[in-house]
Amino acid sequence: MSRNLSDLRNGQEAAIRTVGGHFTLSQRLQELGFTPGASVRLVAKAAFGGAMAFQVRGSTIALRRADAACVEI
Amino acid sequence: MSDSADAKVVVLLGAPNCGKTSLYNHLTGSRFKTVNYPGATVEYSVGKLRSVGDAPQGSAKSADCHTPGTKPQLEAGSVQIMDTPGIISIVPRSQDEEVALSALTALDSVVGGPHKSPHLLVVLLDATQPARHLPLVREVIKAGFPTVVALTMNDLARRKGWDLDPNQLSRLLGIPVVEIDGRAGIGLPDLISSIEVMLPETPVTARIPTTLSDEQIQDNFRWADDIAARSIRNGSADPAKVNPGLGRIDQVVLHPVLGLVIFAAVMTGLFWSVFSAAGPFMDLTETVFGWLGAQVGSVLPDGWLKGLLVDGIIAGLGAVFVFVPQIAILFLALGLLEDSGYLARGAMIVDRLLSAIGLNGKSFVPLLSGAACAIPAAMAARTIPGRRERYLTLLVIPLMSCSARLPVWGLLLGFLVPPDRPLVGGLALTGIYLASLVFASAVAVVGGKILRIEPSHTGFQVELPLWRPPTFRTVVVSSWDRTVSYVKRAGLTILAVSVAFWVFMTFPSPENSAMMMLGKLLDPLFAPMGLDWKVGVALIAAFAAREVFVSALAVVYSVQGAEESTDGLLSAMRNATFDGTSIPVFTVSSVMGLIVFFLIALQCLTTVAVMRKEVSNRFAFGQMAGFVLLAWLLATATVQGLRLVGVP
Structure with missing residues (x-):
């Protein structure tokens, strides 16, 4: 069963397998450091299914939940 | 070069x-x-x-x-x-x-x-x-x-x-x-x-x-x-691998529930402080301009020069500059937010809400800076990657209550709210900001249906910077610079319009002035809003800059009765009646109508110029015409509706 970044629980860390989604989005996510192999930790979730904050390569970056769902772990 | x-x-x-x-x-x-x-x-x-x-x-x-x-x-x-x-x-x-x-x-x-x-x-x-x-x-x-x-x-x-x-x-x-x-x-x-x-x-x-x-x-x-x-x-940490979790501030600020509460408190506090903290400074400015007018008035002999200086320039500038402390406090509060690192957190928290109305979390900062001025706000919208979301943000930016509207709010709320109730005044101002947000959301939703641009697959990503204690120098210097440039820009426009206003109100004669003829010609436009020609010409003048509305009114009423001007513009408004009657011009309903008008109308030509550059001619002129028409319709509906239910 494939899991993605939006399935992470707060504080959980996982390694990225693939980055999917629309080409523009997938490229920008990778340019931000979300590349296959990178270790990502979920650190915060906004209310009502809002954006989620992840730490990757020492930075903290917020993504919309639907975008995070394009990144498989 | x-x-x-x-x-x-x-x-x-x-x-x-x-x-x-x-x-x-x-x-x-x-x-x-x-x-x-x-x-x-x-x-x-x-x-x-x-x-x-x-x-x-x-x-x-x-x-x-x-x-x-x-x-x-x-x-x-x-x-x-x-x-x-x-x-x-x-x-x-x-x-x-x-x-x-x-x-x-x-x-x-x-x-x-x-x-x-x-x-x-x-x-x-x-x-x-x-x-x-x-x-x-x-x-x-x-x-x-x-x-x-x-x-x-x-x-x-x-x-x-x-x-x-x-x-x-x-x-x-x-x-x-x-x-x-x-x-x-x-x-x-x-x-x-x-x-x-x-x-x-x-x-x-x-x-x-x-x-x-x-x-x-x-x-x-x-x-x-x-x-x-x-x-x-x-150090032993590997910068490529370390993901240490959130710091203590972020654990609170990004908490799903607490984060929302803090967001609401920060935004309310921001706009509430504008009204409540400025009070003493505003009294001071008012005193200074009153004193200045009295001094000049006592030195100069009666005549047109005295009229121009006291009733035109000093009354006009003073009426607006009373509100400069409010504007300075707004810039200071925005500066504190900007320098701390909170803005990116705010963008993350409101992305859910903004994406529901077709905008983006990245619209948050442009919209917030729209509270200062639509021009930098429109340029800040460049950070929004999707074209559709960027255009929709640009569409609603002029609906954010910018600092040029603060003097107008100050005057109109001053009329509605008794001066000994600063708490109510602060709440009323927060209400105005809230109303502008609600209206902007509605326009974004409707605009999204009209605007024929495919949604782009750019999503929402924002980096959350490290928290920094705001530095005194950055915050104070930048809000000082912004205030000074506001005073210069607005001051020049107000000066020019006040002088022109005084001239056209005074010649050929105060009883039968050029301004009166223009105002009476346009009266059918203003009558449905419950206003007379004097307020009408001030509304027209506000297309030079919104705060000119306040200075123009000041000039109108001080030319009309110089001895009343020392009591301030507010008492002149309370005494103002339709020509030849004892029917008051400024009532709860007509002032509410004015508030609605200023909330919506796009009366800033610089904004139109910037929109032409950022989007297109069609967009810019359509936006202006649409918002002015809508403002007139809704203001009229407000006034007539309130009167229908018995509000004076």
């Missing part, structure tokens, strides 16, 4: 929020506002490198920086420094990133001069996130640019558990790396020396890729992770 054509161009490039503007200010002696938000700079700026003797003489933290001890020989003014918006990658994905990239490939079209590319790049590398920012360094070196790396924020990196060695980085990259502190100006002499050493006579022709493949991006990161890990001087 002949000398700037000869000057060599050095472009500052780097990720968003890595300190380019701080460095630019130090290198050129400018004082552009620096903000702790990724995407604060959306336009390039160019300035001359000031002579090295003027630069702060702080010693570099590492004594063994590249080219140590070389005395800089660059002649002041022979080098131009260019600040650019932050970029994530060499392939641009939003308007602000395109602005930055055009500085690399189409310099001639951006700043003129003979060259397409700059002579040298100074790429800023944020030591707190080297693994993320090194790929850009690799891409510009590959593209063939002569490059110097300025290593910033090493002090903050130490807090995270590592410390990058500029010498080691320099060996690994094969280009000079200089450690600097852009905020304090430390390390600048060494940076300037390196610039001098690397600066070629003529710029190279660089080749910038238009796309990167997934493999290239991933390879860049593998390389960057490796370089970052090998450049650590002290």
Whole structure:
């Protein structure tokens, strides 16, 4: 069963397998450091299914939940 | 400019929020506002490198920086420094990133001069996130640019558990790396020396890729992770791998429930403080202008000069400048937010809400700065990557209650709310801001149905910068600068319109003036709003600038009855009646109608000009016509509706 970044629980860390989604989005996510192999930790979730904050390569970056769902772990 | 054509161009490039503007200010002696938000700079700026003797003489933290001890020989003014918006990658994905990239490939079209590319790049590398920012360094070196790396924020990196060695980085990259502190100006002499050493006579022709493949991006990161890990001087943490979790502030601010509460409190506090904290300062300004008017009035003999000075200029300027303290406090509060790092958190929290109405979390900062002025707000919208979301944001920005409306709110709320109830006044002002948000949301939803642009697949991503305690200097200096420029800009317009108003109200005669004829001609427009011709002409004048409404009213009523003007504009409004009757002009319903009108009407020609530039003629004029028409319709509906239910 494939899991993605939006399935992470707060504080959980996982390694990225693939980055999917629309080409523009997938490229920008990778340019931000979300590349296959990178270790990502979920650190915060906004209310009502809002954006989620992840730490990757020492930075903290917020993504919309639907975008995070394009990144498989 | 002949000398700037000869000057060599050095472009500052780097990720968003890595300190380019701080460095630019130090290198050129400018004082552009620096903000702790990724995407604060959306336009390039160019300035001359000031002579090295003027630069702060702080010693570099590492004594063994590249080219140590070389005395800089660059002649002041022979080098131009260019600040650019932050970029994530060499392939641009939003308007602000395109602005930055055009500085690399189409310099001639951006700043003129003979060259397409700059002579040298100074790429800023944020030591707190080297693994993320090194790929850009690799891409510009590959593209063939002569490059110097300025290593910033090493002090903050130490807090995270590592410390990058500029010498080691320099060996690994094969280009000079200089450690600097852009905020304090430390390390600048060494940076300037390196610039001098690397600066070629003529710029190279660089080749910038238009796309990167997934493999290239991933390879860049593998390389960057490796370089970052090998450049650590002290500390055991690997910058490419460490994800330590949230700090204590973020655990509260980004908490799903507490975060929302804090967000609501911060926003309410921001607008509430504008009204409540300004009170004493406003009384002071009012006293000063009252005194000034009385002094001038007692010195000058009766006549047209006295009328022009006292009833025209002093009454007009005073009526608006009473509200300058409110505006200064708004700028100060916004500055505190900007400098702290909260804005990116706010963007994250409201993305859910904003995306529901067709906007984006990245619309938050443009909309918030719309509370100060629509013009920088429209430019800030360049950071929104999707065209559809950007246009919708631009559509509603003029509906944000900008600082030019503050004097209008102050006057109208002053009429509605008794002066001994500042708490109610603060709440009423917060209510006005809330109403503008509700209305803007509705317009965004409707606009989204009308606007025929495909949604783009750009999503929402924002980097959350490290928290910084706001520095007194940055916040106070920048809000002072913004207030002064407001006073200058608004002051000139008000002065001009007040004088013109006084003239047309006084000639041919005060009883039968030119303004009266115009006003009576347009009366059918104002009568449905419950207003007479005097308020009507003030509304027309407000198209020069919204705050002119207040000064124009002041002039109208002080020309009409000079002895009443000392009691202030408010009492003149309470006594104002329709000509030849005892029916009051200003009632609860007509004032509510005016509030609705000012909430919606696009009365700012500069905004129209900026919208033409950011989008198109059709968009800009359509927006203006639409919002003015809508304002008139809804104001009329408000007045007539209130009267129908018995409100005076």
